[in-house]
Amino acid sequence: MARKIGSRYTAHQILGRGSAGTVWLGEGPEGPVAIKLLREDLASDEELVGRFVQERTALLGLEHPNVVSVRDLVVDGNDLALVMDLVRGTDLRTRLDRDRRLAPEAAVAIVADVADGLAAAHAAGVVHRDVKPENVLLDMQGPLGPGGSHRALLTDFGVAKLIDTPRRTRATKIIGTPDYLAPEIVEGLPPRAAVDIYALATVLYELLAGFTPFGGGHPGAVLRRHVTETVAPLPGIPDELWQLIVQCLAKAPASRLRASELGARLRELLPMLAGMPPLDVDEPDAEEDEAEEAALPAEPAPHSVSPVRRGAVPLVPGAKPADSNRDTHTSMRVPAPDELAGGARGTARVPRAAGAPRPGSARNRAATRRRRVVVSVAAVVLVAAAGVGTWAAVSGDDAGATPQDTKNSAPVSP
Incomplete structure (x- = not known):
């Protein structure tokens, strides 16, 4: 059902829903547009509306071939909306869901395109x-x-900043x-x-591996x-590319490109x-994730987040028009220093060549035990063989063997 957005735009069809609002296929004076209609509770927040208006000039002036341009910002009663160019295609999350x-x-x-836009x-x-892939x-x-x-x-330029008002998050909350x-x-x-560079390097890692590094x-x-x-190496990519990823995932913002x-x-x-060709690597197992979760202090569930569900918030026709099944924003307290220090394992979830067991996993431990058993058995066999060889050499001498019989025999050490 069509609805008016301000005096200039009409929203015709829902393309997707996300944690910040609903994306519509719309029509404006210059043709088709995408309209991101923010949630009503956001639209009723006077502080947020004020920030929305303040951001207008910066967002409307952002023009680049690798940025979805914001054409207009609408504040009309309970409607708070960003009117954007309509891109005919799909989003990167949908592509990943299809191709892994x-x-x-x-x-x-x-x-590289996204970096140019940034x-x-x-x-x-x-x-x-x-x-993130949903926003590409x-x-x-x-x-x-x-x-x-x-x-x-x-x-989706400006959306995170609009939602992250001091009154909503304070210094003890994280939005993202x-x-x-x-x-x-x-x-x-x-x-x-620098936070955008870190996030983009994470996206690049995910495009290559099929999962995020952390x-x-x-x-x-x-x-x-x-x-x-620290980020675990990805097997099978050139070292020059890997070093670029590592630099952009540096903990110190100043170290990133x-x-x-x-x-x-x-x-x-x-x-x-x-x-x-695409890399052939296996995703890390969930064993250590589960153990790490069990060690975390009890905490209320984060706002609008599901850590195990995936989904896209499409801004384009052709993507799934159903509700997003992954609200990717979370609002949760900043972990205390002792909590941040308590779970360090040194290296993040380790990817590995397809079929190879993950270091530290049950499969890996079992394989290690099997190798130890094989080595132990081999050692016993060698010792036994050494004993037999020594006995044979001594017996040969005792039996009156000639020097010609024994000169080519090498001693066998246990």
């Missing part, structure tokens, strides 16, 4: 704060890029998507441009890993990635 992981060339080309935003003083759209109507990739555009949160946000520091299990465990653990640098470096790597 991408070939390195396509993954790097997509992330560079323009950061130059304009805008920090996205919620970079793929333009299916444009020409194909490296590795058959579609042009990528980053959307746990898998992609930079450690300085977890520690309660103000988000700056995700899995309870959101509190995920937040702790961001602060305390800027968006413009990241985009340029990624494009330099594209020729060496041409023709490389």
Whole structure:
């Protein structure tokens, strides 16, 4: 059923629902648009509406081929909406759900596009704060890029900042998507441009591996890993690409590349990635995730978050029009320093070549026990063989063997 959004726009069809609101396919004076209608409780918040109006100039002035442009911001009664360009394609989460992981060339080309969009935003003083596959759209109507990739555009600029008002979150709360949160946000520091680089590097890791480097299990465990653990190597990718990922996942914000640098470096790597197939790695097991969750202190469930469900909040036609089955934003307290320090294992959930057991897992421990048994049996056999050889040599001498009989016999040591 159609509904009016302000005096200039009509919303015709729901494309998706997310934690911040509902995305509609709409119509405006210049043709089709995407309209993100924020939740009514957000629209009734006077402080948020004020911030919404203050952000208008920055958001409307953000124009770049890899950014979904905001055409208008509507404040009308209970309606608070962002009117955006309509991208005809799908979102990156839907692509991941279908393919699980991408070939390195396509993954790097997509992330380079997003980095270019972020560079323009950061130059304009805008920090996205919620970079994730759900907020990356793929333009299916444009020409194909490296590795058959579609042009990528980053959307939902300003939404995280609008929701994250001081009154809503204070200094003890975190707003964001746990898998992609930079450690300085977890520690309660103000988000700056470097948080987008950390999140984008996490997205690149996920495109290559099929899972995020610090995700899995309870959101509190995920937040702790961001602060305390180092990223585990991905087998099968060139070292130059891996070092780039590691640098952008650095715990210290100042150690990360800027968006413009990241985009340029990624494009330099594209020729060496041409023709490389998707990685063949297994996702880490859930055993240690479960053990880590059990060690966490009891805490009320985070607001609007489900750590085990996946889903997209599409902004484009062709994506699933049903409700999102993964509300990816969470609002939860900042972990205390002792909680952050308590679960460090040194290295995050370790990916491995397909079929290989994860270090520390039950499979790995069983394999280790089997190897120890085999080694022990082999040692016994060697000792026994040594004893027989020594006995045979001594018996031969006792039996009157000639020097010609024994000169080519090497002594056998146990």
